[in-house]
Amino acid sequence: MKKIIFLGLIIALVGCSKNPKPVDQTAVKKYCESLDSLSNSAMTARQKGIALAEVLKVTDTVEGTVEQKKYVEEIIKQAFGETRFASAEFQEKAIVDFRNKIYLDCLNKYS
Incomplete structure (x- = not known):
């Protein structure tokens, strides 16, 4: 029984790669859009001065x-x-730039 479980784990791990390329482009777009939303929230929190430890709690969910x-x-x-900016104008620019970077990285990684 242990050999069958071990073999199943090996087969499952062989299917995983560092940079998976999902075939379903709709799923890729949906995933990248969720990362866009996350990057917006993360950078907004950064610009508002919220503690990193508080924001990292989201990874549990x-x-x-x-x-x-x-x-x-x-x-x-x-x-x-x-960088954290004091000016609302620079904060918004930093947020948009960060969102764009993350979204593009996601598309390049999974498309």
Whole structure:
């Protein structure tokens, strides 16, 4: 029985790759749009001065693969690595630029 479970785990892991390329482009678009929303929230939180620890709590509620969960955490950390601006105009520009970067990265990674 243990050999069958072990074999099943090996087969499941072989199907996983560092950069999966889903065939369903609708699913890719939906996933990238969810990351766009996440990147907007993460960068908005960054620009408002909310603590990183508070924002990282969202990763506990993420559904998906381990890679996708790590990607979500990476996006949040990237947002908090960006400059925080005092001016509302620069804050909005930083948010839009960050959203565009994450959305494009997602499309390039999964399309």
